[in-house]
Amino acid sequence: MALELSILYRGSLSSCNYGCEYCPFAKRTNTAAELATDKAELDRFFNWVEARDPTDKIGILFTPWGEALIHRYYQSAIARLSDLPQVTKVAIQTNLACELDWVKDCNLDTLALWTTFHPTEVSIERFLQQCQQLDLAKVKYSVGIVGLKEHQQSARLLRQELAPDVYLWVNAYKRQPDYYHPEDLDLFTQIDPLFPINNQVYDTFGKPCRTGHQVITVDGAGTMRRCHFIPDSIGNIYDPNFAASLLARNCQNQVCRCHIGYVHLPELNLDRVYGDGILERIPHPESNSHLVSG
Template sequence: MDLTLLYRGPLASCDFDCPYCPFAKRRDSPDRLRADRAALERFTGWVAEQRGDRLRVLFTPWGEGLVRSWYRRALVELSRLPHVERVAIQTNLSCRTDWLAEADRDTVALWCTYHPGQTPYDRFLGKCRDLAGRGVRFSVGVVGLPAHREEARRLRAELPPHVYLWVNAAEGHAYTDAEAGAWAEIDPLFPYSRHPHRSGGLPCRTGESVVSVDGGGTVRRCHFVRAELGNLYDGSYRAALRPRACPLAVCDCHIGYVHLETLPLYDVFAGGVLERIPAGFPAVSRTPGA
């Protein structure tokens, strides 16, 4: 079996206070943290046992995972498994980075988001440069709010040239053509994020070669469709894997629409779909058609 798994456990706590995030500065109870750790260890144990499969894993926690030792350990352990082609995580990069010395850097990758006002710019940039010096695969991004644009430009100018900087359209924000053009100067692929993508009735890889898994092992086609396909740990999900159309009218999140078969993003991000690194970057010139 060839499968991509998007894992999201109970963790919901974060050390940042971003005004656009509903989980800002949320604290998990000790019981919830223990439950999250146990769920993650169960998941990584399952992955380790699937030696006959080809797997890719993206951790998409609501909170910040890498400040927790069990997420760092999971990335190191999974990166060293021969049947795991990629293991990546979304992170605000507030954690230390020395633990990556233990990971297989051909397999591990980070999807890093810079949140202006939440962490000093120089600290974030320094960690990015440290990652680059360690040979770690990573992308960097920002939310495309007007107040973030100048810092995003500065970050693009000061990041190592081989590091892709993406821009996510801010939820609920309508961009004029001039505004969108300014963001596209920073991220040539911003046009893909500017508008939600029509998805209803269109073919999508989720539910066939891509699935979402929660802390209890419940498998869904993606994070945004609540219908259950079965459970990871009893194997019941396997019979439900098949090509299927998206049941939602639109898809407005990159971790969802990147899997739409009507978009060319598997070619655009070939080899870097999970960590959001375009193929051949920095020579990125492909944009959506009219």
């Protein structure tokens, strides 16, 4: 039977060219040897995907612990993955600082980028130039920003300057309780009509979640976990029997806070909102839920 699986891949890379204050990770640099290890892991992952049956349907979202797209080996792996018949989507979270010449080598039917603007690290003009290049190259992408109050002006500007059909998401800042005033909520909801869904912490203990069954995370050693928020291993993709571990399971965490997790909760029906853009966070155009209101 053909395998249908979404994989969130996170190799051992843990470095970034930016140094955002709010960053939960990636405040370090990797040595050449560490990058070589990361590349070898990625090559192995590529070979595994390439060896799948062409009738399989594999979606991949790279969720690096830092910035991966500035490295040529990620650009090349993504371009090659995008052309495999069994790959239905290859997407990556990125700050979009990289050169974009490599996108011409990609299959644009399957490539997508999850981009984030970081106002303290790059000018908005430079970021928008990169977005224009993606528009010209006809690459699908979403743009996001962390919903800090000091980012409101940048968020407004982005919404004004981005092409109207480019979805702009705002990640709610949840580290500080009662952080938002009603006017902040209004503004961010006007910019991102899906912001209220993100600005919640979901009680998930004992509830069904597609992760572990239809969606898994994989690290550089091939270790499978159901999601990035539950550390228990459920198997290894390099074990020929790995598919036997893909079982429906209920969530064992009390809460789920992040888009890349709760989006897979059946009770939220967000698969209907995002359709086949669920990995790169692009709502389905017909869902209308992301259109700017007012």
